Amino acid sequence: MNINTTKIISLLFFIFSAFYxxxxxxxQVFAFxxxxxxxxxxxxxxxxxxxxxxxxLKLILPxxxxxxxxxxxxxxxxxxxxxxxxIIYGATILKVGYFLTTSLFLFASYYFLGERRWIxxxxxxxxxxxxxxxxxxxxxxxxxxxxxxxxxxxxG
Amino acid sequence: xxxxxxxxxxxxxxxxxxxMVMVGCFFGTIIGxxxxxxxxxxxALMIPITYGFDPATGLILMAGVYYGAVFGGSTSSILLxxxxxxxxxxxxxxxxxxxxxxxxxxxxAIAAWSSFAGGTLSAIYLLFMAPSLSKVSLSFRSPDYFALxxxxxxxxxxxxxxxxxxxxxxxxxxxxxxASVGQDSLSDITRFTFDNMNLTDGxxxxxxxxxTFAMSEALTIILKRNDPTSAAKQVSLTELGSxxxxxxxxxxxxxxxxxxxxxxxxxxxxxxxxATIASxxxxxxxxxxxxxEEKEKFGKGSVNGLSAPETAxxxxxxxxxxxxxxxxxxxxxxxxxxxxxxLGFGVQPGPRLYMTNPEIFWSIIMSMYIGMxxxxxxxxxLIPYIARILAVPKNYLIPLILFFSVTGIYVMSFxxxxxxxxxxxxxxxxxxxxxxxxxxPLILAFVLGGLMEENLRRSLLLSNGSWExxxxxxxxxxxxxxxxxxxxxxxxxxxxxxx
Numbered sequence: 038m039n040i041n042t043t044k045i046i047s048l049l050f051f052i053f054s055a056f057y058x059x060x061x062x063x064x065q066v067f068a069f070x071x072x073x074x075x076x077x078x079x080x081x082x083x084x085x086x087x088x089x090x091x092x093x094l095k096l097i098l099p100x101x102x103x104x105x106x107x108x109x110x111x112x113x114x115x116x117x118x119x120x121x122x123x124i125i126y127g128a129t130i131l132k133v134g135y136f137l138t139t140s141l142f143l144f145a146s147y148y149f150l151g152e153r154r155w156i157x158x159x160x161x162x163x164x165x166x167x168x169x170x171x172x173x174x175x176x177x178x179x180x181x182x183x184x185x186x187x188x189x190x191x192x193g
Numbered sequence: 194x195x196x197x198x199x200x201x202x203x204x205x206x207x208x209x210x211x212x213m214v215m216v217g218c219f220f221g222t223i224i225g226x227x228x229x230x231x232x233x234x235x236x237a238l239m240i241p242i243t244y245g246f247d248p249a250t251g252l253i254l255m256a257g258v259y260y261g262a263v264f265g266g267s268t269s270s271i272l273l274x275x276x277x278x279x280x281x282x283x284x285x286x287x288x289x290x291x292x293x294x295x296x297x298x299x300x301x302a303i304a305a306w307s308s309f310a311g312g313t314l315s316a317i318y319l320l321f322m323a324p325s326l327s328k329v330s331l332s333f334r335s336p337d338y339f340a341l342x343x344x345x346x347x348x349x350x351x352x353x354x355x356x357x358x359x360x361x362x363x364x365x366x367x368x369x370x371x372a373s374v375g376q377d378s379l380s381d382i383t384r385f386t387f388d389n390m391n392l393t394d395g396x397x398x399x400x401x402x403x404x405t406f407a408m409s410e411a412l413t414i415i416l417k418r419n420d421p422t423s424a425a426k427q428v429s430l431t432e433l434g435s436x437x438x439x440x441x442x443x444x445x446x447x448x449x450x451x452x453x454x455x456x457x458x459x460x461x462x463x464x465x466x467x468a469t470i471a472s473x474x475x476x477x478x479x480x481x482x483x484x485x486e487e488k489e490k491f492g493k494g495s496v497n498g499l500s501a502p503e504t505a506x507x508x509x510x511x512x513x514x515x516x517x518x519x520x521x522x523x524x525x526x527x528x529x530x531x532x533x534x535x536l537g538f539g540v541q542p543g544p545r546l547y548m549t550n551p552e553i554f555w556s557i558i559m560s561m562y563i564g565m566x567x568x569x570x571x572x573x574x575l576i577p578y579i580a581r582i583l584a585v586p587k588n589y590l591i592p593l594i595l596f597f598s599v600t601g602i603y604v605m606s607f608x609x610x611x612x613x614x615x616x617x618x619x620x621x622x623x624x625x626x627x628x629x630x631x632x633x634p635l636i637l638a639f640v641l642g643g644l645m646e647e648n649l650r651r652s653l654l655l656s657n658g659s660w661e662x663x664x665x666x667x668x669x670x671x672x673x674x675x676x677x678x679x680x681x682x683x684x685x686x687x688x689x690x691x692x
Contacts (some may be wrong), residue, residue, distance in 0.1 A: 043360075043628050050363055057370055057385075064384050074658030077377035080646040081384060084373060088366045095359040098688070104628045116416045116623075119595065120616060126599060127612035139600065146592030150415070161589060173604060182607065 041103055047095040054092055058085025118149045134183030140166045198320075201555025205563055210253050213246075214560055217257020218567050224258075225265025232262035232527045233633070234410055237402040238594075240534050241601040248538035249553045253560040255531050256514075260312060260564050263468060263510055264572060267304045267503055272297060280468030280506040283476040287491065287498035294494055295434050301576045302436040303496060304503045307450060309569045311504030314454040315461070315511035316561040322462075323519055323558065333520070333544070335651040336662040340672035342645045345522050347676045349634050351683055358683040361634045364625075368635035371396055372642025379650065391610040398533040400611055401639050403598045404618035405632045411594040412623040414587060436576060442496045445487075449479055449500045457505030461512020468506040468513075475505030511561055518542055518554060523640065526633030533640045 061081035070076040126142040143162040152158055174181050186192040204210060217239070224235035235258045243251030266281035271288035284304060291300035333341070350361030374385045375395025386392040438446070453475040460471035479501035480491050491498045513528045521543035523529035535542055546554050598619075602611050622632060656662040664670045 046625070046628060046630070047363070050367075054366070060385060064382065066382060067380060070380065073654075074656075075650045075653040077380050077382040077384060079653075080649060081370075081373050084366060084369050088363070088370065091359055091362045091366055094684075095363065098359070098684075106627050111416050112418045113416070115418070116412055119412065119415060119591075120620060123595065123599060123616050124613070127609040127616070130603065130612070131607075131609055135603070139596065142599070143592050143596055146595060147588055150588040150591060152586075152588040157589075161593075169600070181604065 041100065042106070043100055043104060044096060047092045051089060051092040051096060054085055054088025057088060058082065061085050115149060119146060122146055122149065131182075132184065134185040134187070135181045136166055136170055136183055137185045197551050197555045198559070200551050201557075201559035204249050204552045204556035205253065205559035210250055210556065210560065211563065213250055213254040214257040214564050215567050215571070217254045217259075218261040218564055218571055221258035221261020221263075222265035222268070222568070222572065223261075225262030226268045232259045232266075233402070233530055233636070234406045234594075235259075235262040236527060236530050236534075237399070237406050238597045238601065240399050240402070240530075240537075241604055243534060244537065244605075248535065248540045248550070249556045251538060252531065252535065252553060252557055255534060256557055256560055257564050257567075259510060259527055259531075260308075260507065260561075260568055261571075263506055264305070264308050264568055267308070267506075268301060268576075271300045271304060280472055280509070281502070283472040283502035284499065284506075286476065286502075287493070287495045290492065290494040291499065296494070298434040298436040298576065299438065299442075300494075300499060302438055302573060303442070303446065303499050305569055305572045305576075306438065307446065307453075307500040307503035308507040309565050310446075310450045311454045311457055311507035312511060312565040312568070313562065314451070314504075315458040315508035316558065316565065318454075318458045318508075319511050319515060319561070320558055323515055323554075333668075334666065335648045335655070336666060336669040337672065338520075338522075339645060339648040339652055340663070340669045340676070341520065341522055342641050342648065344672050344676045344679075345516075346634065346638055346641065347679050349526070349637050351679050357629060357631060360630045364630055364632065364635040365638040368638025369642045369645070371401060371635075372639045373646070378643060378647065389610075391608065391614075396614065397602075397605065397611065398537065398639065399605060400602055400615050401618065402530055402533070402636060403601055404615045405622040405635060407594055407598040407601075408615060408619035409622035409626060409632070411591045411598070412619060413626055415591055416623065416627070418587070436573065445496045446500045449497045450504045452482070453479065453501040453504035454508040457508025458512040460505070461509030462515045468509040471509035471512075472502035472506040475501040514557065514561075518546060518557070519544060521546075521644070523637060526636050529633070529637040529640045533636075536640075 058081075061078050061084070064078040064081065066076045066078060122142060122145050126138055130138045140163045143166065144158055147158045147161070170181060183192050205214075220239070221232065221235050224238070225232060236255050239255055239258050243254055246254070263280055267284045267288065270281040270285035271292050288300045288304060291297065346365045347362075350358055350365055372395070374392055376383055376393060383393055456475045456478060457468075457471040460474060461468070476498060479497050480488060483491075483497050487495060487497060510527075513523070517523045517528040517532055519542075521532070521541065523532045532542060540546070540550055540553060598615070599612060602615050603609075605611070626632065652662045653660075656665070662669065663673055
């Protein structure tokens with residue numbers, strides 16, 4: 038059997054399905070439902086077995102279309118930075134507020150992707166987010182909590 | 194039916210709904226044109242906005258985006274040889290050679306007229322077929338629905354791409370697993386939440402769509418930025434040539450359009466098939482029926498070769514609405530996204546939809562006509578201007594996609610846990626995409642997960658736990674036999690290829 042990344046993913050999925058199946062068996066059901074033809078754990082148990090079956094087949098059967106990914110040409114660094122920016126965005130949005138975090142998120146993303154046209158970067162972050170926020174908050178009536186704008190008196 | 198058509202026209206012809214079709218077609222065309230971003234991404238980005246409208250308006254907007262994105266995909270196929278959506282891959286076979294010969298404007302005009310004709314003809318087929326299919330589907334029972342969902346999931350896995358059946362089936366199971374997180378619909382028992390309160394209501398459908406399509410698409414584009422295989426050759430966007438179609442070319446199109454629209458519509462109706470298969474089949478059939486002289490031109494800029502897939506992929510779009518509206522089972526990944534959005538509105542598609550919510554049912558069908566006209570009006574004169582959008586630098590495009598994804602999730606829950614969950618799913622999806630694990634089966638399974646469990650529960654309770662319900666009714670047995678046939682055929686093909 039040829040070991041390639043697809044097989045490794047299948048093996049990981051096999052392990053994940055086994056864990057899912059184990060957790061499915063642990064689902065607590067009501068006492069009167071325990072022997073019912075169908076209860077809260079029935080469907081997940083079938084799914085667990087289905088996961089084991091298909092990933093098991095993928096592991097055993099030959100792989101006619103082996104996918105070769107040239108890792109040298111992949112931009113892991115920039116992708117990683119973008120993911121990190123998104124995580125920081127998630128961590129700060131509730132405390133700082135929508136306007137400032139979203140604008141900084143966009144500005145930082147443009148910068149790390151290699152953009153250096155500062156005026157365009159600014160226009161496509163701060164005023165753009167302000168306009169979008171007005172659309173959501175002012176026109177579509179979707180409330181956006183923003184401690185920063187509240188602290189400077191822009192929002193009530 | 195006349196009454197229904199009038200209800201639909203009244204709803205579709207309101208100022209707000211016409212505006213929504215226009216906005217949908219415009220944004221759909223723009224997003225569909227950008228390579229890598231298809232109708233699913235376009236619709237996913239629109240979902241948070243549609244929740245501010247009533248269901249009919251929301252769905253009309255999404256239908257406009259769908260048609261626009263499919264047409265937009267053909268623009269990048271013709272100009273860049275980089276199809277925006279899989280359904281327009283066949284368009285590039287003859288569209289791109291025409292563009293290289295300095296006839297890009299003509300190729301875009303042929304694509305626009307063919308799309309218009311294909312979409313309009315299939316909307317007419319849909320108008321007459323949908324009510325009769327609704328009546329037939331009223332006889333469907335829980336076991337039939339359960340079997341039909343199994344067939345739909347197997348079919349989308351089988352058709353997702355060559356040699357990827359098992360990968361697609363793994364994605365189906367993963368989608369169903371994700372759908373099982375949260376409270377059980379009947380007993381309210383929590384499952385797979387690991388005592389996290391944020392997971393009690395389950396994982397939001399919009400979150401999964403945004404993560405697996407919009408966000409993962411953006412991450413994939415950045416990841417593959419330096420990949421020489423994904424670099425597209427570009428035709429000069431300033432020299433599009435004339436958009437006039439001469440008499441000889443029109444005559445060719447008159448013959449191609451009717452037959453391709455029938456193929457497209459019928460393929461679109463099948464659960465799991467959709468625009469990609471429809472366009473390839475129409476292209477293949479067209480090559481077989483034309484004269485030997487015309488056959489020689491295929492792949493070198495043939496009018497028939499361009500018109501056939503363009504007609505078929507738009508016809509398939511309308512066709513894919515049939516199972517969604519009449520059976521509540523999506524015919525494609527895109528309609529699965531729309532089904533999820535409909536469920537979010539509290540509307541349950543199915544045979545009773547056109548009785549309980551006739552304004553939604555008919556207004557969608559009527560909006561298709563209006564959408565087709567608007568697409569044509571929008572695309573023909575604006576072709577040179579729309580084409581310039583292809584030049585938008587990725588440095589701006591990617592952060593904006595990420596912005597719409599993250600904002601879309603945040604405004605729905607105001608909870609940063611959802612943002613983390615979306616990032617996590619998007620990272621896994623990006624990695625899986627690298628190794629050709631298809632995402633549409635995952636979305637279809639995620640949408641159908643709840644309904645599938647519901648129908649299995651009902652069937653098993655009615656048969657007192659016996660699995661005989663699978664072959665008790667002829668209809669259920671036939672549907673399951675078709676499913677088994679598909680599975681066996683694909684496993685056999687995998688073995689045969691290796692040996």
